Amino acid sequence: MNGGKMFGGFVGKILKVDLTTKTINTEPINEKIAKNYLGGKGYATYLLYQYLKEYESEGITPKDINALDPENVLIFATGPGTGILGFPSSGRYHVMALKSPLTGSIGSANSGGEWGPFLKFSGFDAIVIQGASDTPVYLEVVNGNAEIRDAKDLWGKNTFDTTRILKKKVEGKNTSVTCIGPAGENMVYMACIVNDEHRAAGRTGLGAVMGSKKLKAIVVSGTGKVPVAEPERFEELSKRFLDAMKKNPVTGEGLPTYGTAVLVNIINKSGVFPYRNWQTGVNPDAESISGETLAEKYLVKRRACWGCTIGCGRVTSVKSGPFQILYSEGPEYETVWALGSSTAVKDLDAIVKANHYCDELGMDPISLGSTIAAAMELNEKGYVPAEELQGLDLKFGNAAALVEAVWRTAYKTGFGKYLALGSRKLCELYGHPELSMSVKGLEMPAYEPRGVKGMGLNYATANRGGCHVTGYTIAPEIAGIPEKIDPLTTEGKAKWVKIFQDFTCVVNSTVNCLFDTFALSAKDYTEILSAVTGWNFSEEEILKIGERIYNLERVILNKFGFNGKDDTLPSRLLKEPMPEGPAKGHVVELEKMKEEYYKLRGWVNGTPTPEKLKELGIRL
Amino acid sequence: MEEVSAKVLLFATLREKYGVKELYVKCDGTVRNLIENAASTIGESFFNDVYDDSVEKVRDNLIFLINGRNIRDIKGKVKIKESDEIAIFPPVAGG
Numbered sequence: 001m002n003g004g005k006m007f008g009g010f011v012g013k014i015l016k017v018d019l020t021t022k023t024i025n026t027e028p029i030n031e032k033i034a035k036n037y038l039g040g041k042g043y044a045t046y047l048l049y050q051y052l053k054e055y056e057s058e059g060i061t062p063k064d065i066n067a068l069d070p071e072n073v074l075i076f077a078t079g080p081g082t083g084i085l086g087f088p089s090s091g092r093y094h095v096m097a098l099k100s101p102l103t104g105s106i107g108s109a110n111s112g113g114e115w116g117p118f119l120k121f122s123g124f125d126a127i128v129i130q131g132a133s134d135t136p137v138y139l140e141v142v143n144g145n146a147e148i149r150d151a152k153d154l155w156g157k158n159t160f161d162t163t164r165i166l167k168k169k170v171e172g173k174n175t176s177v178t179c180i181g182p183a184g185e186n187m188v189y190m191a192c193i194v195n196d197e198h199r200a201a202g203r204t205g206l207g208a209v210m211g212s213k214k215l216k217a218i219v220v221s222g223t224g225k226v227p228v229a230e231p232e233r234f235e236e237l238s239k240r241f242l243d244a245m246k247k248n249p250v251t252g253e254g255l256p257t258y259g260t261a262v263l264v265n266i267i268n269k270s271g272v273f274p275y276r277n278w279q280t281g282v283n284p285d286a287e288s289i290s291g292e293t294l295a296e297k298y299l300v301k302r303r304a305c306w307g308c309t310i311g312c313g314r315v316t317s318v319k320s321g322p323f324q325i326l327y328s329e330g331p332e333y334e335t336v337w338a339l340g341s342s343t344a345v346k347d348l349d350a351i352v353k354a355n356h357y358c359d360e361l362g363m364d365p366i367s368l369g370s371t372i373a374a375a376m377e378l379n380e381k382g383y384v385p386a387e388e389l390q391g392l393d394l395k396f397g398n399a400a401a402l403v404e405a406v407w408r409t410a411y412k413t414g415f416g417k418y419l420a421l422g423s424r425k426l427c428e429l430y431g432h433p434e435l436s437m438s439v440k441g442l443e444m445p446a447y448e449p450r451g452v453k454g455m456g457l458n459y460a461t462a463n464r465g466g467c468h469v470t471g472y473t474i475a476p477e478i479a480g481i482p483e484k485i486d487p488l489t490t491e492g493k494a495k496w497v498k499i500f501q502d503f504t505c506v507v508n509s510t511v512n513c514l515f516d517t518f519a520l521s522a523k524d525y526t527e528i529l530s531a532v533t534g535w536n537f538s539e540e541e542i543l544k545i546g547e548r549i550y551n552l553e554r555v556i557l558n559k560f561g562f563n564g565k566d567d568t569l570p571s572r573l574l575k576e577p578m579p580e581g582p583a584k585g586h587v588v589e590l591e592k593m594k595e596e597y598y599k600l601r602g603w604v605n606g607t608p609t610p611e612k613l614k615e616l617g618i619r620l
Numbered sequence: 621m622e623e624v625s626a627k628v629l630l631f632a633t634l635r636e637k638y639g640v641k642e643l644y645v646k647c648d649g650t651v652r653n654l655i656e657n658a659a660s661t662i663g664e665s666f667f668n669d670v671y672d673d674s675v676e677k678v679r680d681n682l683i684f685l686i687n688g689r690n691i692r693d694i695k696g697k698v699k700i701k702e703s704d705e706i707a708i709f710p711p712v713a714g715g
Contacts (some may be wrong), residue, residue, distance in 0.1 A: 249710065258712065262632055266683055478713075484680075
């Protein structure tokens with residue numbers, strides 16, 4: 001039962017908090033919206049669009065909204081899969097904001113751990129934060145009750161201390177904290193939101209949005225349960241899917257054994273592991289920072305997110321030396337790349353330590369590592385006056401400078417105040433925007449599209465900017481999942497990118513882990529979502545939901561002034577041929593793929609046509 | 621057939637299972653012979669782990685790179701040349 005109606009997967013309530021007026025309200029989950037957008041990213045995107053329309057009716061145009069002003073809206077959302085034991089890898093939540101400080105458009109990020117399920121157990125499917133407080137506060141949500149509390153004593157503390165203090169204060173089963181560190185408080189543009197000490201909603205600078213609202217943390221706790229509409233059918237499907245994941249070589253062996261960093265050697269040997277701020281795709285020192293090296297020398301044990309059978313998380317330590325750290329988690333593949341390969345740092349001790357500081361201070365290592373790498377190239381080319389670096393020796397390969405730069409960025413001290421702007425603004429500031437390896441202001445992750453063309457199209461067209469998990473075509477292009485396609489060709493890539501982008505919206509709105517899609521298909525999702533909610537979806541309807549979400553998100557982008565001109569890549573990838581490796585001589589032939597992609601999407605100049613919106617049932 | 625020597629690199633669980641990171645293998649230029657000869661050095665089970673003799677090709681779930689190109693992306697008959705680098709990965713993904 002849910003609000004008197006029979007549908008499962010939701011606990012039925014959204015918590016709405018206005019930090020300016022200090023008021024708290026609730027509203028029921030709307031069945032029609034949930035049927036059309038699911039939860040998580042989909043439901044949040046729908047709500048953000050309603051806020052945008054409301055602002056417009058009040059005379060506030062999209063360009064009047066500043067990411068760090070009280071008008072920005074921040075949403076934490078779970079989905080119909082979250083918190084249901086037996087639903088594969090369902091320990092996640094999604095965070096969205098109307099505007100990201102890094103990109104100037106919609107902000108979006110996703111995190112694992114325990115916080116998502118525990119939010120649901122506390123009695124809410126989502127939390128909407130509006131306005132801004134004058135003084136630091138945190139939100140406490142326990143078994144259906146929510147209170148705004150004073151956080152003056154927490155302000156200035158790192159994410160680990162904040163988490164431990166609040167967990168001690170709010171005792172009880174299923175208690176979890178999501179919070180910001182000093183980087184978020186200082187509104188560093190790549191600040192992230194950290195939950196359970198080492199899990200993060202990392203991308204698009206949402207920690208800075210939280211900081212601008214003076215919201216230090218949200219602690220959730222509860223003993224509620226998530227209803228399942230058809231328990232017997234669900235049990236049968238759950239057993240089948242968990243078994244499939246266990247037997248799948250990726251989810252059952254590769255990821256549990258080596259974590260995500262197992263990709264380092266594969267991607268490097270494929271010639272698409274960006275090195276020295278994307279000057280090439282081959283790193284001669286990749287082995288020293290690989291998943292195999294991490295497992296051999298640093299791994300203590302695995303740590304899984306709530307309800308996950310994969311367990312790709314790594315507990316690690318650096319036993320001695322200047323970068324000693326006795327307990328840490330990670331680094332993930334992307335982190336190893338951004339803090340290591342992009343900066344040419346081959347000392348894994350330093351990378352583990354820098355990653356630890358990113359968790360502790362609350363920053364996205366992808367954007368931070370990329371920004372430091374861009375600064376290294378700016379510096380080595382003589383574009384940064386030495387006095388502005390204030391002793392920070394930003395040269396490729398300098399491990400000590402990398403670790404120091406992490407601190408300076410979080411506290412915006414010295415050159416750190418420029419790094420805190422992200423690579424796009426940093427490179428613009430020094431007159432060389434072409435050295436920012438970003439799309440729409442978001443730094444691209446660890447795959448070189450000159451040698452993986454589908455990923456190039458995905459980066460260019462991803463709504464949130466340079467993002468790999470919007471449409472992870474590495475699966476077919478490199479790993480051969482679900483089928484092998486040649487990474488160096490452009491043919492058929494538009495179709496793959498569209499399918500992956502749409503289906504990923506379904507995953508992020510369910511909300512569960514993208515990794516289970518190595519073993520589970522859209523058909524599997526259709527079956528289990530139908531059993532949980534009680535709505536009998538067809539596979540076509542499920543994919544249509546994904547397409548609807550992607551298009552509505554694009555409508556918001558268009559309102560912020562983004563269109564086809566922004567669906568592009570850094571000129572290095574379009575004009576400079578790859579200098580070495582298996583992709584030697586290649587550039588990304590973007591326009592050709594983009595034309596086909598827009599045609600498949602029903603878009604003109606990066607904008608959905610009225611016919612497409614009508615087909616998807618999106619009313620503007 | 622002319623004898624060639626290639627560098628074979630093993631990764632992840634394959635590296636762990638056979639305790640070998642890299643080895644140089646002589647072969648007659650065919651993939652089957654390369655794997656067969658590698659197996660005679662590091663362990664007979666290696667052949668079956670990597671090659672499906674019933675369909676006469678490298679197992680589809682592996683990532684088998686010849687100078688960085690996946691064998692499944694190479695058109696026409698595959699020939700191993702002198703000093704080629706062969707990188708073999710078990711089925712892994714993520715990131």
